[in-house]
Structures are given as C-alpha cells and as structure tokens.
Amino acid sequence: MIPATFDYARPQSTDEAVRVLAEAGPEAKVLAGGQSLLPILRLRLSFPELLVDLGAVDALRGIRQDGAQLVIGAMTTHHEVVHDPLVRAHAGLLARAAATVADPAVRHRGTLGGSLAHADPAGDLPAVCLALDATMVVLGPQGFRTVPAAEFFVDYLQTALRPDELLTEIRIPAMDGWGFHYEKFQRVAQAWAVVGVAAAVRPAQDGRGIAEARIGLVNMGARPMRAHLTETALTGADGSEEAIGRAATLAAEGTHPPTDLSGSAEYREHLARVLTQRAVLAAAGTA
CATH class of the missing domain: 3.30.43.10 (Uridine Diphospho-n-acetylenolpyruvylglucosamine Reductase, domain 2)
Structure with missing residues (x-):
C-alpha cells in the first residue's frame, strides 16, 4: 500500500x-x-x-566510553552495535541480541534508538536495555533529561518521550566480568520473537555461585519486563542446574503475555520459564 x-x-x-x-x-x-x-x-x-x-544528524551516531559507561548514539545501527569492539567488551549482551534482529538488511538500516523509541514489546532490544539498566538521554526544548530504562517504556508502543523530545543517546553501565546470553523462540527466521529472554549473570567472588542476575523478558506484556522474582531467587544461588531451574519457574510471575496467532498466553508463560533456564545456564557458563 x-x-x-x-x-x-x-x-x-x-x-x-x-x-x-x-x-x-x-x-x-x-x-x-x-x-x-x-x-x-x-x-x-x-x-x-x-x-x-534524522538521517542527516551525524551527532546522533557513534559509540564511545565515558568512564564506567558505554554511550551509544541513538542513530547507531544494529550492525554497528554488533561489531563494535567497545560494545563487545563492555555490553556483550547487547551485541549478542542485536545480532539476532531480523536480517542483515534490516540490521544495516535499523537503529538502536529507533527500536527503543518504537517500544514494541516483541522487539529484542528494549528488554535487553532494561536488563542492562540502561539510561536514555532525551533532548527537548527545555534541554536534556535522563530517563532510566525502567521508566522509559510506558505501554504498548508508548514511551516516556514527549512529542517535542528526541532520544539522543543510550548510556549503559559497563558489565565487565558478567556472563550473558540472549535466547528467543520465533516461528520462522527473521520473525518477531514469540518470547525472548535476555540474561546477565555476575558470578560470586569465589566463582562457585551467582552474586547477581538480571533477566529481561520480550513479548510477555504490553512493555518489556524484568523477571524480578527469578532475579531474587538467583541472587546467592549456587549456580547449579537445579537451582537455576527452580528460579526459572518464577519467570512468568506477574507477566501479562498476549494471546495471538503465534501462541496463547499460557504457551508464552511456558516458553518464558524454559527460555529463562536456558539463558541463565548459558550466561552462568560464560561468566
């Protein structure tokens, strides 16, 4: 049309x-x-x-390090995110997830800021930025302001951006030493995720357990979500398959997944539990 x-x-x-x-x-x-x-x-x-x-606004492109934070311009493409050495070194979860977005043609044109501002709960990167505790830098007539990812995504295709504001950059705390994995289920290649799970795990100092975990859920509600009960259950866990499995059974608690042609709400809840276990096990193994 x-x-x-x-x-x-x-x-x-x-x-x-x-x-x-x-x-x-x-x-x-x-x-x-x-x-x-x-x-x-x-x-x-x-x-x-x-x-x-915004194609002519070069100031919105690029990736740099600012102290303990990674700063990514809103017009930076998915392809650039995937291959940038700073992202790979300090925010590997974002690079890994961006590599699964659609197909190479879309990754060469699509931008990180565009994906986040679009705020589709079935999109891969909003939930990843939520798990990374990212901060959005926004510019409006009154100047700059910052919005934590937890407050940026408001509802289905809605963000905290005002009509006269622009998302300029995304700031991500460096996660050196964390293990990470992105797991998603889709009906066919290049399709939207039926459910996706972004997992980041910080190992205990003795290397035998989990000190902290962050879990972002894709397509489990009207906006990207964190699996807070699973995160709490993983904190201090021994990192065994049994402990991770028990924590993963809580992944769907408090979610409101849709029912559509790709699956029922109950099916998505099942997927969230299964994919969370897989993602955390993989993340714990790379920590």
Whole structure:
C-alpha cells in the first residue's frame, strides 16, 4: 500500500530537530532507520502530518566510553552495535541480541534508538536495555533529561518521550566480568520473537555461585519486563542446574503475555520459564 500524505523535514542538527518537533506538535513522527515506522505507514496504521528524518544528524551516531559507561548514539545501527569492539567488551549482551534482529538488511538500516523509541514489546532490544539498566538521554526544548530504562517504556508502543523530545543517546553501565546470553523462540527466521529472554549473570567472588542476575523478558506484556522474582531467587544461588531451574519457574510471575496467532498466553508463560533456564545456564557458563 501507499502511505497517506505527509510533510517532510530533514533537520541538520539535534537542536533543529527539536525545534521542528516542537512546532509540529503531536502529529509529527520521527524517522530513524525506518525499519519499524515505514511498514506501519504503508499499512496506514499511522497518519503523521510531518515526518522528521534524522538521517542527516551525524551527532546522533557513534559509540564511545565515558568512564564506567558505554554511550551509544541513538542513530547507531544494529550492525554497528554488533561489531563494535567497545560494545563487545563492555555490553556483550547487547551485541549478542542485536545480532539476532531480523536480517542483515534490516540490521544495516535499523537503529538502536529507533527500536527503543518504537517500544514494541516483541522487539529484542528494549528488554535487553532494561536488563542492562540502561539510561536514555532525551533532548527537548527545555534541554536534556535522563530517563532510566525502567521508566522509559510506558505501554504498548508508548514511551516516556514527549512529542517535542528526541532520544539522543543510550548510556549503559559497563558489565565487565558478567556472563550473558540472549535466547528467543520465533516461528520462522527473521520473525518477531514469540518470547525472548535476555540474561546477565555476575558470578560470586569465589566463582562457585551467582552474586547477581538480571533477566529481561520480550513479548510477555504490553512493555518489556524484568523477571524480578527469578532475579531474587538467583541472587546467592549456587549456580547449579537445579537451582537455576527452580528460579526459572518464577519467570512468568506477574507477566501479562498476549494471546495471538503465534501462541496463547499460557504457551508464552511456558516458553518464558524454559527460555529463562536456558539463558541463565548459558550466561552462568560464560561468566
């Protein structure tokens, strides 16, 4: 199909982009890589009056280290995230998950910031950033503000971004020494995850147990979620398959997974428990 008519702007800087958004009001849409937005426009599920293309804003690209944090520009592509040595060294979970996004063509065009701002609960990277305790840096007419990932994802396809604000960068605490794994189940290659689990494990100092664990859940509700009960059960656990299995049985507690053509809510709850056990076992093995 052909999208509905809209106006088009291509700002050259973040300040210009914010000004354009502020003048346009809530009927404007931001175009990053376009891999999520363009299909919605073609299906006429969205009718923006203005499309604000960030393709010329070079300040939104790039990856750097700032002390104990990794800073990733919102317009950095999935492909760049996968192959960047800083991401691999300090946030390996993000690199691993980004490598599973769709196909190479999408990874070369799609952006980390675009995926997070789109906030599809079936997307891989929102739940990963939640598990990594990432912080979103947002720019609006009043200047910059920071939003923790736990507060950024509000509801289905909704974030804490205001209509006149722009996601500029993502800050991730370095997780050197953590083990990690991303596990997901999908009906066919390149499809959205039916359920996904992002696991990060910090080993105990003696190397014989788990000191801390973080579990992000994909497609288990209207927004990405943390499996807090499982995380609590894993804290101080001995790291055995039995202990991890017991903790994984709690992974679906408090979730509200959808029922659709890919599976029922009960099926997704089962997948969450199985995939959590697999992901934590793998993460504990790489710690």
